[in-house]
Amino acid sequence: MGFIKPHAVLVPFPAQGHINPMMQLAQKLVEDGFIVTFVNTDFNHARIFQANNMAKSGLSTDEVEICHNIRLVSISDGLAPQDSRTDFAKLTNSMENCMGHSFHKLIEEINEKEQHNVTCLIVDINVACWSLDIAKQYHIPSAAICPASAATYATFYNIPNLVSAGLLPSNGVFKEQKMVDYSLPSMPPIHCTRFAWMVGSEEDQEILFHYTLRNIESVRDIESVICNTFLDLEATILNSFPEQDLVCPVGPLIPSQFFNGNISQSNTGLIATGFWAEELQCLEWLDKQSPESVIYVSFGSLVILNERQFEEFALGLEATQRPFLWVVRNDLLDGTTTVFPSGFTERIKDRGCLVSWAPQLSVLSHPSIACFVTHCGWNSTLESISMGVPMICWPYFADQFLNCSYIAEVWKIGLVLKANNNGIMDKLEIETAVERVLSDEDGVEIRKRVRKLKKSGRDAVKEGGSSSINYKSFLNATKNS
Ligand code: UDP
Helix, strand or coil: CCCCEEEEEEECCCCCHHHHHHHHHHHHHHHCCEEEEEEEEHHHCCCCCCHCCCCHHHCCCCCCCCCCCCCEECCCCCCCCCCCCCCCHHHHHHHHHHHHHHHHHHHHHHCCCCCCCCCCEEEEHHHHHHHCCCHHCCCCCCCEEEEHCCCCHHHHHHHHHHHHHCCCCCCCCCCCCCCCCCCCCCCEEEEEHHCCCCCCCCCHEEEEEEHHHHHHHHCCCEEEEEEEECCHHHHHCCCCCHHHCCCEEEECCHHHHHHHHCCCCCCCCCCCCCCCCCCCCHHHHHHHHCCCCCEEEEEECCEEHHHHHHHHHHHHHHCCCCCCCCECCCCCCCCCCCCCCCHHHHHCCCCEEEECCCHHHHCCCCEEEEEEECCCCHHHHHHHHHHHCHHHHHHHCCHHHHHHHHHHHHHCEEECCCCCCCCCCEHHHHHHHHHHHCCCCCHHHHHHHHHHHHHHHHHHHHHCCCCHHHHHHHHHHHHHC
């Protein structure tokens, strides 16, 4: 009988910032001898397929065996094609009602039809409440991954304690505005409107709070929870978990070629997971700029700005008089089309590069990049740290406020932009922050600190480093269970 490879089924939450690190994990597993089935929603599967021109490579959307033993499959999220996937209360409700059943069927089909039975299930903590039951039923060993920071996970994990201590209302939604100091080690106090579940209307927030609670409850029973972070970055909070519920940092989950000095390459050989097509020509533009001169601006996959915010921000960037690369997604503006301030594109054409989606890791690792104006999504934060790039923060929602507090107050590797009462970022605010990070005394210290963390992150994933050791024991447990 031949050697049968272990077969892991991976299930991310259906959003860009969750799919990317899950795919990094998939590629690592495959390097370590696994076969991986990667489960997207039909909606995202079609988007990724289209954005990355997979049809041109002769692939069909039904079932995509791309390469390296990773197979992309998909199931319905239960919503209609025209429904918004950024209404998270609606999306999570629908997933919980529909995806569990389809997922069950998928696992049964794999086990009935294929030579490679499912040997383990690795799910995003944010889909645990509907995806882990089947593992119990069929005794499939399972693990969960937190694609966010350990601090975010600690907040979720401690919800029941915080409710018992009277620090959180039992439905997660505060009646009065206040700062909450939830006395977890190293955790900066947070304004009550800035918890990760505070998205949408009060009703939505309550739905998301209870969804989070159900996920955390489901994760409590399983053997391993791994997290896309590293020990030196979040040691205090990581060490605060009780022995029986330890969270193992295995990050930064970033393809190794970005750590090997092979920078600014346009073709990484990785499986593309972007919802938008990457505009690779920005790398050539970066090649022409001076070292550490360019401001990189990206607000991730979900941020939406109103027209005034967008306009003032564009003028702020212009006022810096420095070269910049700005990712302006086709849905960044809450209206219909992107309207730049009058004459803007003409005035900045010699020093500004505008793209609708960038190869972010290649950009951040490019020697021309000086700083990153970011919404503080966890992947962007970790990617910036891994490339030693200081940040200027404009958080928008979910865990981004907490990430921002860590960047500015705990690690001190960036500055926060402060909006006026109307949520507008004054152009002077942007100009001043850029100057402070790039030329002030503050900036020198900020850059020193972020470079130190970059080294710690790289050491963590090297042979013998803390994340590498944790990943290996996770792998052994997963292979042998
Ligand atoms: N990203 C990218 N190109 C862009 C902007 C973002 O490839 O132009 C990637 C980025 O590298 C990161 C992900 O999209 O891996 C965004 O995740 P993050 O957690 O930062 O933010 P979210 O989109 O979840 O708000």
